[in-house]
Amino acid sequence: MGRVSILVVTGTDTGVGKTVVTAAVAALARERGSSVAVVKPAQTGVGENEPGDLDDVIRLSGVTTTFEFARFPDPLAPAAAARVAGVPPVSLSEAAERIEELAGSHRLVVVEGAGGLLVRFDEEGATLADLARTLRAPVLVVARAALGTLNHTALTLEAMAGRGLDLAGVVIGSWPAEPGLAERCNVADLEMLSARPLAGVLPEGAGALDREAFAGVARAGLGPVLGGGFNPAAFRTTFRLAPLS
Numbered sequence: 001m002g003r004v005s006i007l008v009v010t011g012t013d014t015g016v017g018k019t020v021v022t023a024a025v026a027a028l029a030r031e032r033g034s035s036v037a038v039v040k041p042a043q044t045g046v047g048e049n050e051p052g053d054l055d056d057v058i059r060l061s062g063v064t065t066t067f068e069f070a071r072f073p074d075p076l077a078p079a080a081a082a083r084v085a086g087v088p089p090v091s092l093s094e095a096a097e098r099i100e101e102l103a104g105s106h107r108l109v110v111v112e113g114a115g116g117l118l119v120r121f122d123e124e125g126a127t128l129a130d131l132a133r134t135l136r137a138p139v140l141v142v143a144r145a146a147l148g149t150l151n152h153t154a155l156t157l158e159a160m161a162g163r164g165l166d167l168a169g170v171v172i173g174s175w176p177a178e179p180g181l182a183e184r185c186n187v188a189d190l191e192m193l194s195a196r197p198l199a200g201v202l203p204e205g206a207g208a209l210d211r212e213a214f215a216g217v218a219r220a221g222l223g224p225v226l227g228g229g230f231n232p233a234a235f236r237t238t239f240r241l242a243p244l245s
């Protein structure tokens with residue numbers, strides 16, 4: 001991944017596969033012997049003794065250096081979940097400091113957001129975009145494959161550009177075993193929106209694999225910028241899609 005030491009992972013929505021993509025990036029970093037830490041600044045929607053996103057990351061990637069800075073039980077955006085629980089929200093400026101510190105001692109720190117890019121973490125309206133800007137970290141956008149993804153992805157990319165954020169790439173979080181017309185057409189349109197080939201495509205079901213199989217899927221599904229061997233041109237050919245012009 002060149003000299004990138006912090007990668008912020010966001011999605012076009014909740015449930016698009018940020019955790020699975022985060023685990024895949026972490027798995028490849030671990031495989032090539034890089035020290036890697038994974039951070040979830042705010043985990044919502046899980047109780048104290050329940051597994052959170054980082055447990056999935058550990059299970060799938062084998063990376064055990066993980067940090068959850070705050071947890072709120074209600075399945076809400078972090079700011080709302082803190083409000084409902086009557087506890088202070090997570091501070092993204094403190095989160096930034098801790099992440100910088102981790103970046104000093106790890107080759108790569110992967111930070112998974114909550115929901116999408118502009119979800120609020122506190123009552124002042126701090127978002128993952130602010131965190132990425134503070135960290136000067138590139139942002140990886142996880143998108144759906146299906147109908148509706150083009151608008152969500154365009155909005156996310158436009159919001160990033162307006163805030164001066166660097167795009168690390170767009171990854172499709174869950175590619176169906178039998179893609180329909182919309183999914184197949186969306187590949188070229190997602191590439192047009194981001195003005196670059198897809199940074200990766202993970203197959204549907206990847207999150208349920210064991211660690212070894214998951215590592216294989218990560219290698220095949222993430223592009224070189226993320227340490228894998230995914231070839232977007234070959235992928236387009238497989239689905240007989242028009243080349244990126």
Ligand SMILES: Nc1ncnc2c1ncn2[C@@H]1O[C@H](COP(=O)(O)OP(=O)(O)OP(=O)(O)O)[C@@H](O)[C@H]1O
Binds near residue numbers: 015114206
């Ligand atoms: N490629 C995949 N293979 C298998 N399951 C997947 C895949 N992508 C996503 N899922 C499943 O879809 C659900 C949502 O995925 P995931 O938890 O990665 O989303 P998320 O974007 O991290 O959501 P959140 O906003 O809650 O963090 C999970 O149950 C996950 O197991």
Ligand SMILES: [Mg+2]
Binds near residue numbers: 018019020053112
């Ligand atoms: Mg997640």
